[in-house]
Amino acid sequence: MADQLRPEDITLELAPQPRGDVTTVEVDGEAVVYSPNTGVHRLDTIATVLWRCFDGDTSLHELAEDLVDVFADEDPSRLSADLLAYTRDLGRVGLLDAVDPGDPNTDG
């Protein structure tokens, strides 16, 4: 577990990937993800779009650039910050490979 990231240590350089043992189904644009370790999670529509993009090859930085192309009116730094926040949230609930969610009962 030594090379596991903490969610708060995720940066835009990370190419996130769902854990291999999670199962996902999409309904009305929202993903429902089951992890044997942390149970069932409902992702909102934005998190669901990101979830689909997490292939282990594409970095958050590259995803942020794509988002800037799509949402030309949005502040690029704001988009990057939101992307990072969503990814850290997914890491905290134990859905990302190589990210240790830590103890959910512990602050920080």
Added chain:
Amino acid sequence: MTARTRSADPKTLLVPPPRSRALRTGRFRALGHDFAVRTPDAALTGYLNKTFGALAAPGKASGEYLLRSVRTRGGRRWETRYGDERVTVTAEPSMALAMLLWHVNREAVARTPGLVRVHAAVASLDGTAVMLPAPMESGKTTLVAGLVRSGLDYLSDEIAALDPATLTVRAYPKALSVDPGSWTALADLEPRVDPAVAGWLPEQWQLPATAIRQDAVAEVAQPRVVVFPRYEPGAATQLDRLPRAEAVVRLVQSTFRFEEEPHRDLEALGRLARDCECYELVMSDLETACALVLETLSSRVRR
């Protein structure tokens, strides 16, 4: 004189088991659980034949429960066994029977691995079903009893057994287990019980659906509405739409042994939610709750 046999438990001296064929019930099938019950009491055998009547099947059961009296150093006790498994030994015959009923449900889940088993009541209208998933004490048995009284067909008050390929629900039409808190709302359905078995009965009605309406039991149905009921005394009874993804989350949380086949079950529950309208029902008044569910289900049947 026949010597008494001694069980594996040295503290327990067994009373010889009953020999009369009249003390063995017929064969029942609770989904994949195939059983009969041997009892020390002809009246109890009759009661169980009636209670499990909707599960009756021809032929010989592959498993057998035994309800019997045992003498221990602490006095007379009541034992429930399933084959070699001792389910319980208790001072109260009503607890022995309650544990048998509990065990039947447990085994129905355990012995039906090919189906997605949701903790839910199910009723149907013209083959179109409403599923009512909820934890214990949420009012699902009361609601399904009210719906059957209102004319719907009955599939279960405990397990919605979904075929993952077709998403049809296979009936598990056990007797409805009605707790005392619902006896007033369902007073007209109070079962008539032979006084000879009164001492065996837990403080819970076992109400065969056929006692509500002779033709009430359906074999299979296609769910088109999912309603998550929650009994809340004093609250306004209302039905609110639930996002389908939230319905999937709640269905997962209501599915027995989900962790055994998570991919299959999640995929099936996702398709189920896409096929259904999903609601949350807060209820304090049974009549209003039934009317709301009936109206919603009827609109799906008409489509």
